[in-house]
Amino acid sequence: MRKKLKYFCLIGLFYFCIFSSCFNLNAKALEDEYTIGFTEGTELIWEVTELNLISFREIFGFDPNFEIGDQNRIIIREIREATLYWIIEIEFWDYKTDWGLSGETLTLNMGKTVEFYSDYLFSLFPVEQYLEAAVAILPSEYYRSGLSLFKQGKSDTGLEYIWEKEYDTRGILLIETFYDEFDQVIVRSEGTFLIIPFGTIYIGFTLLAITAIIIVIMKKKSLRIKLV
Numbered sequence: 001m002r003k004k005l006k007y008f009c010l011i012g013l014f015y016f017c018i019f020s021s022c023f024n025l026n027a028k029a030l031e032d033e034y035t036i037g038f039t040e041g042t043e044l045i046w047e048v049t050e051l052n053l054i055s056f057r058e059i060f061g062f063d064p065n066f067e068i069g070d071q072n073r074i075i076i077r078e079i080r081e082a083t084l085y086w087i088i089e090i091e092f093w094d095y096k097t098d099w100g101l102s103g104e105t106l107t108l109n110m111g112k113t114v115e116f117y118s119d120y121l122f123s124l125f126p127v128e129q130y131l132e133a134a135v136a137i138l139p140s141e142y143y144r145s146g147l148s149l150f151k152q153g154k155s156d157t158g159l160e161y162i163w164e165k166e167y168d169t170r171g172i173l174l175i176e177t178f179y180d181e182f183d184q185v186i187v188r189s190e191g192t193f194l195i196i197p198f199g200t201i202y203i204g205f206t207l208l209a210i211t212a213i214i215i216v217i218m219k220k221k222s223l224r225i226k227l228v
Contacts, residue, residue, distance in 0.1 A: 004180040017169075037125030042076040043193070048095075050188040055180055061157045064187065066095040071192070073099060086110045088122070116162050118199050119151070123171035130171075141161060161186065 025119040048070050056064055068073075078089035088110065091103040105205040110120055124130045127147055135144045141152040148166040155161060159181070167190075178186040 006163075010106075018127045034114075034124035034126075034130050036079055036088070036122075037108075037127065038076065038122075038172055040076050040079055042172075044074045045071050045192045046073075046173075046176070046189045047071045047111050047192050048187065048189050050177075050185045052186050054186070055184065055186045058188060059157060059161055059180060060155050070095045072189075073103070075103070077105075084112055084116070086112060087125070121173055123149075123167045124148075125171045127167050127169060131167075 048066050048068050051064065051066075051068050054066070073093040074093050075091045076088065077091050078087075080087040080089075086109070088108040090106050090108060092106050093099050093103040097103070108121060110122065110124060111117065112124075114137055116132065117134045118139060121128040131147065131149050135142050135149070143150050147168070148164055151163045153161055153163055155191045159179070162179040163181070164177045164179070165173055166174075166177075168174045172193075174190065175188065175190045181184055
């Protein structure tokens with residue numbers, strides 16, 4: 001009986017420590033400025049997974065420089081902090097370029113506050129709070145759902161489309177999709193990089209799995225004792 005009580009106390013303490021840590025981290029993130037959630041050296045590759053060529057030509061008025069299966073690539077070379085901006089230096093390889101050669105060097109500036117938002121490739125961290133704050137001050141053609149930011153636009157041909165950017169929890173663009181006015185996909189590109197989920201839901205499942213393992217071990221020990 002004492003052993004069982006000891007096990008349950010340890011499980012309770014484990015839960016408490018984990019959720020306290022998550023709460024403290026989230027509180028700290030809300031108090032601080034918006035930051036960069038990824039690191040220098042991060043390599044990102046996106047692949048075109050869907051393309052309606054007829055719709056693309058009709059809406060945008062030109063042919064794309066990519067086909068289904070084509071990829072582009074980015075490596076985060078440097079992240080610097082200025083007074084009002086985060087400065088991200090990247091090396092970029094466009095579709096159909098030779099990755100064996102040096103890529104194009106580009107500089108991305110991201111304002112530390114949502115007032116500077118300008119259709120960024122990335123999102124600042126914490127992502128959901130940042131997107132929510134940005135949408136609150138952006139024009140009405142912007143709206144949000146979870147970690148996705150949507151923008152209603154009109155092309156040079158006068159046709160309307162919807163632009164969706166779905167981010168991962170680090171603020172990296174995971175999926176980019178353009179839809180026509182009937183919500184049909186015009187073009188979609190998806191990140192091929194590994195996303196490791198992290199958050200309260202993921203932790204909850206992890207804790208349940210650990211708890212289940214402990215209970216199974218306890219039952220096995222109890223069964224052995226009875227058999228003896």
